[in-house]
Amino acid sequence: MPTLVEKPPEGDGWIHEVKFDGYRSQIVRDAEGVRIFTRRGLDWTSKYRDLAKAAAELEVKSAIMDGEIVVLNDAGLSDFGELRKAIARRQHDLYFVDFDLLHLNGHDLRDMPLEDRREILDELIPEGGRIQFSQALPGDAKSIFHLVDKAGLEGMVSKRRDSKYRSGPSKAWLKTKSFTIDEYDLLGVEREAGKPAFALMAERGTGRYVGSAFITLNREMRERLWRRVQEHAGPRPKGMRRPATQWVKPGLIGRVKHLRGEEDLRHASLQDFREE
16 A cells, blocks of 8 residues: 655656556456455455456466556546446446556565566556556656646556565555645534634535545635634534534535545645635
């Protein structure tokens, strides 16, 4: 599992790949057939029938592959929201983007350098199929991240060329994520003396709580926000038990800057707000 960092690492000792917005998964092929597991170890083979069929057609006796299951939107970008729909209704739109190879034909490859594992993996995967190889991005880290951000991608993953494969959190793999700005319903504002103020946000249209955002507005805007919050004071939403929170009635919309590609808000800050 890659460690989240603010900037990608520089130097020739790293390779850089696109961070796809999908489900981290592992494909296992052996004498029993093909099985596809989630990051938490659940067997989701039945949900990924077409991908399992594609894995069965690879010219290997056995293999364990690590990658991301994705679906692409009209812009050609991996789209997590569309992925959920595709799993249920559009199996033919699913892809497995393969970025590592742990075992092959009875051989444990995890102690091999990453670069060597990926070279073997690249030769293993035919072009144009449901299983794709995650290509390394050419250029220096700063330029790559700039292009990844401008393209609207979730971010990039940087990996040490000589790293061995080890389960669990790792600093040999690093992820740098892009930020985006979206609108959310404002549920309330949490203020405590001596602590930063937070805006509690919900997904628009559903009311699902998605997390809190730092209030980094200037003094004038903060005072205007607090006046609006008091004017729109409302009851505590069901299931919400946050101390020192002034809850509000529906109608206040916040623009929030947050990490792209996360289901809930992370590293989020309130940029502006408006009344619906």
